[in-house]
Amino acid sequence: MVSVHLGPSWFFGIDATLEAIAALIAFLVAFAAYKVYHVSGERKYGFFTASFSLLTLSFLSRAIADMLLENLLFEVPQALTAQIFLYGYLAHILLALVAYVILIVITHKIEDKRIIALLILAPLLSLLLSASYYISFYGLSALFLVFIAIAYFQNYKKVCSPASCMVFISFLLLALAQIQFLLDLKNSTFYVSAQITQAIGYLILFVALLKIRFKPQSHEKIKNRHRV
């Protein structure tokens, strides 16, 4: 049996909006990565593009599901709410998990196909076998995002640029948001703080993109970055 789980009623619409904004920002990152892939043709940029494209679709499906469940678009028949929650959130979960796995592979430079297969299959299996895919998803996401944040912290230490610092902070906040989503089951206030933390994480990513777009570092600074 599927039980629909939503945040507090006063937050209806705000959560869907924040998720839609996250989808838009993820799309902008994917688009920027695609431009690099188009020029270089290197696979890692293609996979990075794919990862953020999946995140775009993931948040889009969640935003649409929330809008339908919260009756923001039109009145949804009660009989359909469980199905909308199931398929909307399932799409959100599967797309996001695959996106995070791709990011783990890229940020940790994993090349062994067996490890990659393990990273994909283990979470899927744990989702299928768990009593609550909602809890499993946020637990797995938190774990993946912590590892991604660690990788971005090491990248920031190596590169020392404002943009890399913002990317690290962004993913740290995204990891924190997943932990708050887990606590949401005990106290619905955490749903609100989780959504806000997640939104701030994506906003910082957006600011990093703006900084790169409008105030890129000089060529000399970029070249000398590794010469310490």
Place this chain on the structure above:
Amino acid sequence: MKRSKIDIVYDMLKAVEEKGGKIIPTHLLYKSNLSHQRMKLYLEELKQKNLLVETHQKEKTFFELTDAGRKFIQDYRKMKEFTQAFGL
């Protein structure tokens, strides 16, 4: 530090730009710091992507920078900072 593909493409296009937008293959070979074989491969790709065009004048071969190539040079800093920020 090992140059990435984008760095090599930038170095090649920048070399052409510094020569007034037109360069002979020998000068490009020296400026790009590549082996002859690798330079040929890169040139093929740059021509396919319309970043450079091959022209012939008085039995001499030149490589000319296209508008797309100029745009790449302008966008290089942004692309480079993007890839560095995301650890790519």
